[in-house]
Amino acid sequence: MVVGSLRRMDLSWSPTEVAFRNEARAWLAENVPSEKLPSGDTRDGFALHLKWEQRLFDARWSVVSWPEEYGGRNATLWEWLIFEEEYHRVGAPQRVTQNGIFLLAPTLFEFGTQEQRDRYLQPMASGLETWCQGWSEPDAGSDLAGIRSTAVRDDAAAGWRLSGQKTWTTRGAFCTHMFGLFRSDPAAERHAGLTYFLVPLNTPGVTVRGFGRLDGDEGFAEVFLDDVFVDDAMVLGEVNAGWKVAMATTGSERGLTLRSPGRFMATADRLVRLYRDIGARASDPALRHAVVQAVIDVEAYRLQTLATVTAIGDGDNPGATSSLTKVFWSELDVRMHDTALALLGTAAELEDNGWMKDFQFALSGPIYAGTNEVQRNVIAERVLGMPRR
Amino acid sequence: MVVGSLRRMDLSWSPTEVAFRNEARAWLAENVPSEKLPSGDTRDGFALHLKWEQRLFDARWSVVSWPEEYGGRNATLWEWLIFEEEYHRVGAPQRVTQNGIFLLAPTLFEFGTQEQRDRYLQPMASGLETWCQGWSEPDAGSDLAGIRSTAVRDDAAAGWRLSGQKTWTTRGAFCTHMFGLFRSDPAAERHAGLTYFLVPLNTPGVTVRGFGRLDGDEGFAEVFLDDVFVDDAMVLGEVNAGWKVAMATTGSERGLTLRSPGRFMATADRLVRLYRDIGARASDPALRHAVVQAVIDVEAYRLQTLATVTAIGDGDNPGATSSLTKVFWSELDVRMHDTALALLGTAAELEDNGWMKDFQFALSGPIYAGTNEVQRNVIAERVLGMPRR
Amino acid sequence: MRFAFTTDQLALRDAVREMLAKECPPSEVRSAWANANGRTASAWDALTGMGVLDALVPEAAGGLGLNMLDLVLVCEEVGRVALPEPFVEHALVAAAVVGSGHGSMSALVGPAALGVYADSVDAVLVEDDDRLLLVAREGLVLERQSSVDHTRHLFTVDWSSAEATTEVGGPQECADAFDRAALGNAAVLVGLAQHLLDVTVDYAATRNQFGVPIGSFQALKHKLADVRIALEFARPLVYRAAHSVSIDDIDRSVHVSMCAAQAADAASLAARHALQCHGAIGYSDESDLHMWMKRVWALQRAYGDPAWHRERVARAILDED
Amino acid sequence: MRFAFTTDQLALRDAVREMLAKECPPSEVRSAWANANGRTASAWDALTGMGVLDALVPEAAGGLGLNMLDLVLVCEEVGRVALPEPFVEHALVAAAVVGSGHGSMSALVGPAALGVYADSVDAVLVEDDDRLLLVAREGLVLERQSSVDHTRHLFTVDWSSAEATTEVGGPQECADAFDRAALGNAAVLVGLAQHLLDVTVDYAATRNQFGVPIGSFQALKHKLADVRIALEFARPLVYRAAHSVSIDDIDRSVHVSMCAAQAADAASLAARHALQCHGAIGYSDESDLHMWMKRVWALQRAYGDPAWHRERVARAILDED
Numbered sequence A, B: 001m002v003v004g005s006l007r008r009m010d011l012s013w014s015p016t017e018v019a020f021r022n023e024a025r026a027w028l029a030e031n032v033p034s035e036k037l038p039s040g041d042t043r044d045g046f047a048l049h050l051k052w053e054q055r056l057f058d059a060r061w062s063v064v065s066w067p068e069e070y071g072g073r074n075a076t077l078w079e080w081l082i083f084e085e086e087y088h089r090v091g092a093p094q095r096v097t098q099n100g101i102f103l104l105a106p107t108l109f110e111f112g113t114q115e116q117r118d119r120y121l122q123p124m125a126s127g128l129e130t131w132c133q134g135w136s137e138p139d140a141g142s143d144l145a146g147i148r149s150t151a152v153r154d155d156a157a158a159g160w161r162l163s164g165q166k167t168w169t170t171r172g173a174f175c176t177h178m179f180g181l182f183r184s185d186p187a188a189e190r191h192a193g194l195t196y197f198l199v200p201l202n203t204p205g206v207t208v209r210g211f212g213r214l215d216g217d218e219g220f221a222e223v224f225l226d227d228v229f230v231d232d233a234m235v236l237g238e239v240n241a242g243w244k245v246a247m248a249t250t251g252s253e254r255g256l257t258l259r260s261p262g263r264f265m266a267t268a269d270r271l272v273r274l275y276r277d278i279g280a281r282a283s284d285p286a287l288r289h290a291v292v293q294a295v296i297d298v299e300a301y302r303l304q305t306l307a308t309v310t311a312i313g314d315g316d317n318p319g320a321t322s323s324l325t326k327v328f329w330s331e332l333d334v335r336m337h338d339t340a341l342a343l344l345g346t347a348a349e350l351e352d353n354g355w356m357k358d359f360q361f362a363l364s365g366p367i368y369a370g371t372n373e374v375q376r377n378v379i380a381e382r383v384l385g386m387p388r389r
Numbered sequence C, D: 001m002r003f004a005f006t007t008d009q010l011a012l013r014d015a016v017r018e019m020l021a022k023e024c025p026p027s028e029v030r031s032a033w034a035n036a037n038g039r040t041a042s043a044w045d046a047l048t049g050m051g052v053l054d055a056l057v058p059e060a061a062g063g064l065g066l067n068m069l070d071l072v073l074v075c076e077e078v079g080r081v082a083l084p085e086p087f088v089e090h091a092l093v094a095a096a097v098v099g100s101g102h103g104s105m106s107a108l109v110g111p112a113a114l115g116v117y118a119d120s121v122d123a124v125l126v127e128d129d130d131r132l133l134l135v136a137r138e139g140l141v142l143e144r145q146s147s148v149d150h151t152r153h154l155f156t157v158d159w160s161s162a163e164a165t166t167e168v169g170g171p172q173e174c175a176d177a178f179d180r181a182a183l184g185n186a187a188v189l190v191g192l193a194q195h196l197l198d199v200t201v202d203y204a205a206t207r208n209q210f211g212v213p214i215g216s217f218q219a220l221k222h223k224l225a226d227v228r229i230a231l232e233f234a235r236p237l238v239y240r241a242a243h244s245v246s247i248d249d250i251d252r253s254v255h256v257s258m259c260a261a262q263a264a265d266a267a268s269l270a271a272r273h274a275l276q277c278h279g280a281i282g283y284s285d286e287s288d289l290h291m292w293m294k295r296v297w298a299l300q301r302a303y304g305d306p307a308w309h310r311e312r313v314a315r316a317i318l319d320e321d
Helices: A015-031 A043-058 A077-089 A098-111 A114-126 A242-254 A261-281 A287-313 A319-349 A355-364 A372-383 B015-031 B043-058 B077-089 B098-111 B114-126 B242-254 B261-281 B287-313 B319-349 B355-364 B372-383 C007-023 C026-034 C043-050 C068-080 C087-098 C171-206 C218-232 C235-246 C252-278 C289-299 C306-317 D007-023 D026-034 D043-050 D068-080 D087-098 D171-206 D218-232 D235-246 D252-278 D289-299 D306-317
Strands: A131-134 A150-154 A159-166 A177-183 A194-200 A206-211 A220-231 B131-134 B150-154 B159-166 B177-183 B194-200 B206-211 B220-231 C105-108 C123-128 C131-136 C141-146 C153-158 C165-169 D105-108 D123-128 D131-136 D141-146 D153-158 D165-169
Touching: A015 A077, A043 A114, A077 A261, A077 A287, A098 A114, A098 A131, A098 A177, A098 A242, A131 A220, A150 A177, A159 A177, A159 A194, A177 A242, A194 A220, A194 A242, A261 A287, A261 A319, A287 A319, A287 C235, A287 C252, A287 C306, A319 A355, A319 A372, A319 C218, A319 D289, A319 D306, A372 C218, A372 D218, B015 B077, B043 B114, B077 B261, B077 B287, B098 B114, B098 B131, B098 B177, B098 B242, B131 B220, B150 B177, B159 B177, B159 B194, B177 B242, B194 B220, B194 B242, B261 B287, B261 B319, B287 B319, B287 D235, B287 D252, B287 D306, B319 B355, B319 B372, B319 C289, B319 C306, B319 D218, B372 C218, B372 D218, C007 C043, C007 C068, C026 C289, C068 C087, C068 C171, C068 C235, C087 C105, C087 C123, C087 C131, C087 C165, C087 C171, C123 C171, C131 C171, C165 C171, C171 C218, C171 C235, C171 C252, C171 C289, C218 C252, C218 D218, C235 C252, C252 C289, C252 C306, D007 D043, D007 D068, D026 D289, D068 D087, D068 D171, D068 D235, D087 D105, D087 D123, D087 D131, D087 D165, D087 D171, D123 D171, D131 D171, D165 D171, D171 D218, D171 D235, D171 D252, D171 D289, D218 D252, D235 D252, D252 D289, D252 D306
Parallel strands: A131 A177, B131 B177, C105 C123, D105 D123
Antiparallel strands: A150 A159, A159 A220, A177 A194, A206 A220, B150 B159, B159 B220, B177 B194, B206 B220, C123 C131, C131 C165, C141 C153, D123 D131, D131 D165, D141 D153
């Protein structure tokens, strides 16, 4: 909210935007499967979700904000927000392509070569190629700079040989490609000497082992790399500048793009409906105001996003404030599920209510994309300017 | 609860204890001033409180657990707890002698010489001599080991010359004596080389300046020491072993002795009465359960104290667990006052309700006697055995 | 869609900030703690000079013809310096109803209201049985009430024997006046919280314990990060409510209540953590900190406490069908 | 006054702890996640062998003639290893009412109860309109309900067509049976929380990030200190409730509710912080952590959720006279 303009605040949507919303709403009403799909974090569910992704792509709803040449609609950020609101409002399926579309793609647009964009974006948008993250390692979780997987230069072959182990790779067992960081300069330490690579998972030397998450789905994978050759075209950004490139991706993950307000608006709506159904019977009188506070917080999140998008339009860069957003939405999501389970009372433990499984997923929010402990350090040091240790 | 015995749990009081309670209750009912005294943290209020202390002492209720020779009743720990319950239940005046009676005295009993006990205990119990703490310094608050005030040996005079500045000394402007730590070995660092001294505040070279606290009372003081001579008899414990002696005092402060359950039981009772009066009109339905939770927490605190006293009787040493107690009661006290203010709603800001002033006092709980941040470090490192940094 | 302020609105904020930095430094707030009326020596005149006290009065009636969206950032500045003046009551509530020319005014609207500075203003706008009345000070019977914030000279106000009262509004004006008061109060709380955060961040960088600045400890970092987060997600609700009030949005009361609850909670958190991070130094009345904290403790429940506002939202979103 | 356990009570706890360490290691809990009845291979027989399943049965009737105070520490041990067996339902509820000789039993008492392990026990004690009935398993119509904890085989139980039911108690027995269940459940939750704390402290000491053990970070220390504090002030309430139940104290139901709320909240906090401190490693089902957390999520609202218990206390202390 720091960049000025003579245009006054206006919280209404333009006729074009309203038309866009109506078009999206109509298409979704027509096309969203009436039966909830099985979880996309299971092998069978993933395949069913890819069919849905293909359908989205065919109707050009997969990547609305992308240029038309890659399957998008050249939609504005506002329209993209509108689409996400409608998407979540109607309860459309989880996007199993999200790590590619919402994390890698913005990085490709910013750091990729024209060849890389032409090669990877459209298959990503259609779900033909699916991407997982290859960042965390057994000894590099919160401390991403502790990465040990290596990229050794192979001048003769004009490429690199990757070795090491990545883990907690969401949907890694079902994806076709991985993006990740590797240590390309063995002499450099911590954030230096890392390079950002794109890795087809069918490359010789790659072994993928899926394993279960807290909620029982096989949503995690370990990816072992043993002398895996990738050519120079697979480097995203500059060699040894991978940290900077990755930070752009994590900024996207923590901030605006992945967790749009629509998701939490939809959860708050479900919570309000649950309260209307059973709130009067709940034993805890505090839940009435807990539900209200959830709605207030979601509204605050939506409005903060509108302010951020306005600021981006004015040329401002949100920067480290994405850490504020990440802590807020992840803990809000947990609170909303806590409230729902409290409303359900003794029935909360039953899996058929849906909330218990979503609660477990919500608990991953304060952990992934950099734990909230790390985010609070970032807020203190980079937003507030407090001293580092 | 680790030391065994063949005696079964028994939560009833013996006839002797019941008689003790009845005697205390009857005396207090007869003698507690019907008008609340002005705050003992003001000069005029302090003087009025000392009259009350003298009356307590004359009836041998000032220091019930002390030996009779010093004005006590040789009461058991159980009887002492009973007395404190009754004292707080009837809303008897704050003990302006508490820093002497509850902090210095246990240290004198453990580390003092017979001469020191004979000289200081009885005047302390009667309020003739009043003691303040001289620990904190402008640069040594949470970090008590950062003490810079010095004690320089004066062999010729068989004593020590004290210089430096103490601050945040509660009621320091009204007291006659101070106990505190001074750096007696300039070569030693941090916890080593400190000595525990007793200092009459009328000694030449001492200057005391009172200043106001958050709640408006002149309850704090700075004590400046400029080459203040004290003789060897004023050393408590061994020279250069002051840290160990002081830790016994802070253990008393944080743990059982200062904040007996009676104080919080009385606050919880007031809170329940407030709820019965106005709870039905309060706008926050959560307050009903907040009041209940306060009662549950106070009950837990009372029971934990009973377990601790039982364990002490069995020869167990509570040790670092006093940090658990300090964090719990101080934050419970804040929560209870938060709840009361929320019950009062828009009227909470008015000083005549009493709660707002007590709320400000409650806020000192997480700060004094070692901030709760420091206490949580102690719990993690010394109770749980987590690694130091 | 555009959720941002105009350069003009930001310029007005900056001008007020610059003026208040001169007219209302902490020493001036400290003076108001002890002086006869709890107010500043010259800040009121300076605000009058800038026109902001009549900002909501139409230009035709001698005001600036601005609206709540133009004034909400000014309220934040008022909070930031803990200005001890009936700014919200005069500029947002009374003048907006009766226009200029009545001298300085206080206002009593909403549940359980007391009259702030009722002894030193020229007139008070009171809500009486769904009507708004303007009553000259001479006609009021005042009884002093002591607030935790000694600059807030508070009074129960009895106007039953006043001869000169003018009816200046009905039920809708009462409701709107209350909403403006609650909104202005929320913006003031945001400003207070921002100041508490700023001074605490500064203090934590300079105070050393255990050989390092205390601001390098994670426990302090995380507390202050939480305050920053609370502010980040209170401000947009305040600004949106200001927008809704400025366009008479049908949901403006719900929007006001949302921001009132959020801002009060953010300010309360800021005060709590500011004190804990300052430790004993902040517990002394020689530190300026207490004046900001006590303003928060006074205002966090003024014009409806957070639960009152949450309940107003609850009735709108949970009980409707 | 003496608030401590006897050496005999501690010895029984130690004996059970030693036995359960052998009979119910984490691998056994993991097996129960996948096997047919969700129970252990041999722990039930070992408990039978020690006599603790009939501990509350009078000696004359072939039991140990103990009381809740003797058994409360055993319940903690049951929680500590996350024993997947109807220990509370059999030993604290059903056997205490009907004595031994009915095989293994489950129990349905209190609000909204489901029958745990109702498919693999020999009989179920059910509360029916202020009466307690013992119903043989063959007479029950069971419908499986899926708990977040897959070792908890849960069923809605319909006994309306059962031929062999025996009435074994009236209103007071119903109330006491429920209180014992809620108390036992609270003690189990304390044991679960203690285990979660222990393994998290251990993990934080060995996991390195940023070149140091993560347990050296203040953020983790303070979280786990809070869990330790919560346990410190939950246990005394649990032990006092056990004492009150053992002597039929007139306030025993209030005491049970106090401990039930406190223990559930402590366990919930322990699970929350255990997961956050473990990070992604704890989020994998290859870690044992999830089995303990899910038991907490299941039991923290069993036999009355914390708000239900707080409300029971509220009626006793706020609404009287």
